[in-house]
Each structure stands twice: as C-alpha cells, then as structure tokens.
Amino acid sequence: MRLAIERLHDLIPLRDVINQYGLTAKKSLGQHFLLDKNLNDRIVRTALGRNLDLSNYTIIEIGPGPGGLTRSILDNNPRELIAIEKDTRCIRAIEDLRAVYKNKIVIKPSNALHIDLTKLGTKPIQLIANLPYNVGAPLLIKCLKQASHIDQMTLMFQKEVVDRLIAKPSSKAYGRLSVITQWLCHTKYEFDISSRAFTPPPNVTSSLITLTPRPNHKLTIKFENMEKVTAAAFGQRRKMLRTSLKSLDIDIKALGINPKLRAENLTVEEYVALTRAFEDRLMT
Numbered sequence: 001m002r003l004a005i006e007r008l009h010d011l012i013p014l015r016d017v018i019n020q021y022g023l024t025a026k027k028s029l030g031q032h033f034l035l036d037k038n039l040n041d042r043i044v045r046t047a048l049g050r051n052l053d054l055s056n057y058t059i060i061e062i063g064p065g066p067g068g069l070t071r072s073i074l075d076n077n078p079r080e081l082i083a084i085e086k087d088t089r090c091i092r093a094i095e096d097l098r099a100v101y102k103n104k105i106v107i108k109p110s111n112a113l114h115i116d117l118t119k120l121g122t123k124p125i126q127l128i129a130n131l132p133y134n135v136g137a138p139l140l141i142k143c144l145k146q147a148s149h150i151d152q153m154t155l156m157f158q159k160e161v162v163d164r165l166i167a168k169p170s171s172k173a174y175g176r177l178s179v180i181t182q183w184l185c186h187t188k189y190e191f192d193i194s195s196r197a198f199t200p201p202p203n204v205t206s207s208l209i210t211l212t213p214r215p216n217h218k219l220t221i222k223f224e225n226m227e228k229v230t231a232a233a234f235g236q237r238r239k240m241l242r243t244s245l246k247s248l249d250i251d252i253k254a255l256g257i258n259p260k261l262r263a264e265n266l267t268v269e270e271y272v273a274l275t276r277a278f279e280d281r282l283m284t
Contacts, residue, residue, distance in 0.1 A: 011100060017066045018199075021093045025200055029087060030134030032198040032206075033065045034156075039197055040072035043208060046190050047128050047154035054078040057151075058121030062112045062129040062139060066093050069130055074101045082120050084108045112139055118149040127153040133202060136161055137177065144184050145223055147213035153185075154210050159192060162207035174264045175237075176230040182268045183226060184219065185211040221275045225282075229275045233263035241266075250277050 014035045017023065025031035034040060048054065059078045064070040064085055073081055074097065081104055085091050091109050098105055108115060113135065117127075127150050131139050136157045143153060157165075160173075165181045166189050167173035181187060190208040195201040229248065236244040241252055242259035252259040255273050257266065266274075 011071065011097075014066050014068050017093050017096075021066075021089050023066050023089050023093065026087070028134075030132030030136070031063075031065060031087075032130075032133060032200060032202045033068065034130055034193070034198055035066070035068050036197055037068070037072065039193060040069045041075075042191075043069060043130075043154065043156070044072045044076055044128065046208060046210065047126060047152065048076065054126075056124065058082065058123070058125045060084065060117065060120060060125060060127045060129075060150075062127070063132045064094055065090050065130075067097055069128065070094060070097060070105070073128060074104060078104065080121060081105045082108060084110060084112045084115060086111045113142060117143065117146045123149070124151045125149060126151055127155070129154075130156040130206075133158055140165075140177070140181070144180060147184050147211075148216050150213060152210065152212050154190075154208065156193070156206050156208050158202070159205040159207040162189060162209045165209055165211075169267050170265050176234040179230050179268050179271050180226060181211065183272060185213050187211055221272060221279060225279050226271065226275045229278055230263075230271060233266070233271075233274075237263050245274070248278050249281055250274055 018033070023033070025033060054076045055078065057078050059073050059081045061070060061073060061081060062084045064083045070081065070083060083094055083105055085094060085107065086109070088109070091107055094105065094107055127143060140155070143150065163173045164175055164177050166187050167175070167178045188210040190210055193206045193208065195203065195205060198206070229245070232248055233241065233244050240260050240262060241257070244263060245252065252274070255277060257270055257274070
C-alpha cells in the first residue's frame with residue numbers, strides 16, 4: 001500500500017494526461033474512459049478475488065486508454081502487464097508509466113483483433129479490461145477461442161452484452177453468445193457501473209463480468225463447429241429446430257431433443273450434443 005501511495009505522487013492526474021496528449025475520446029474507437037481510481041481499484045480487487053497477490057500473474061489489458069485501469073493493475077504488482085492499444089495518442093500516455101512502475105509494462109501497439117493472445121506472456125495469465133464498446137463482442141469471441149491460454153477474464157461491457165452472456169435458456173437475452181460463452185467458461189456477473197462514471201458518458205450502463213475458462217478436457221467438440229450449429233439455430237430464431245437446422249442434416253430426435261423447439265429453448269448441453277452429432281456426420 002505504501003508503494004502505491006508513493007507512486008501516486010509521481011503520476012499526473014488522468015484528466016491532465018488527457019489534456020496533455022489530446023485524448024478526446026473517439027467514437028470510432030468505442031472509447032469511454034473510466035477515470036475514477038476507486039472504481040478502477042474495485043475492478044482489480046474483483047479480479048483478485050481471494051488471491052490478493054498478482055505477483056505471479058501476467059496481466060493482459062486491451063484498450064488501456066489514458067491508463068486509469070492500467071495504474072490500478074500496476075499498483076497490485078503483477079509480474080508483467082501487457083497493454084494492447086491501437087490509438088497512438090494513448091500509447092504515448094501509457095509509455096509514461098514505464099518509469100514510475102519500473103518497466104513492468106509491455107506495450108503492444110496493435111489492434112487486439114489481430115493479435116494471437118497465446119503468444120503473449122507467461123502463464124498464469126489474467127485478462128482485465130474495459131473493452132471498447134464498438135468491438136466488445138468480436139473481441140470476446142477472439143478471447144474465447146484462445147481461452148485455454150487464459151486463467152481468468154475480468155471484463156467490462158455494455159450491460160446488455162453481459163445480460164446476454166449470463167442469460168438462461170428460454171429468456172429474451174439468451175442467444176448464440178450465451179451458449180458459446182457458457183460452454184467455454186463459468187460466468188459470474190459482478191456489478192454495474194453508471195454511465196456517469198465515464199468520460200464521455202455512454203448512453204448505457206456498463207457491467208463487469210468474470211469469465212473462468214473450463215478445463216480443456218471437458219471441451220470435446222471444435223469451436224468452429226459450435227459456431228456453425230449456433231449460427232444456424234439462432235440465425236432463424238423464430239423457426240423450429242427442424243427448420244433452422246435442416247441444412248446441417250442432424251437427427252435431432254435421436255438426441256432426445258424435440259425438433260419443434262426453438263433455438264432459445266435449448267440448454268448449452270443440448271447444443272454440445274447437437275454439435276457432436278454434426279461432427280459425427282461430417283466424419284461419415
């Protein structure tokens with residue numbers, strides 16, 4: 001704690017950082033900066049959980065912006081922080097943190113959608129990020145595809161996205177993203193953050209979620225095949241399964257699934273069964 005207090009005296013306020021580097025949030029990049037230190041500290045404490053020590057972890061942060069969450073992560077002394085940022089203005093601001101935090105930060109100036117996360121850092125790895133609003137879902141899919149490399153993800157999205165990630169079958173929010181996320185990860189809703197906490201304030205409430213990837217040995221089907229099955233099912237959401245899945249030639253009845261049900265009525269386990277049957281058909 002004393003070290004964190006000393007570091008505070010070496011850092012200029014975030015609003016001054018924004019002015020110094022001209023960090024006017026760009027709508028095209030989905031930027032909404034969270035400057036409140038107490039909230040950023042709370043996000044990191046949530047990621048820590050019962051493990052109050054990050055010194056053994058590599059942390060990956062996507063879209064650090066001016067560095068509010070970055071500072072809170074570094075104050076908890078991770079083994080290494082890898083910050084992925086495509087906005088060159090923000091990169092200059094993050095570079096200033098290197099001297100204060102003894103070079104614990106590695107900056108990857110790139111679009112996170114184009115980076116192979118499996119080649120970053122040394123395990124164990126946590127992903128902690130306030131994801132850009134405009135690419136939150138595609139970034140999540142990318143992270144899920146590489147989830148075996150990550151021990152835990154603590155992520156902020158628009159609340160409606162988090163509602164989809166934790167949604168139960170037969171609910172309005174339940175969809176393709178719900179199935180794929182819950183198949184690969186244990187999900188835990190954490191808390192909401194008011195739009196007023198951000199600069200500039202978005203038009204929606206944000207939510208924090210923790211995703212803990214499941215062990216690899218439980219994932220007995222291929223990601224791309226689960227994508228195909230859920231895309232077919234939810235692509236015609238109001239159709240019965242016998243219609244929406246017709247092109248995949250799956251014997252739905254043989255799996256004990258009522259073909260008159262709709263996509264939103266099936267459990268994650270039933271989608272796993274459908275995907276396994278689809279894979280078996282591909283091999284015949």
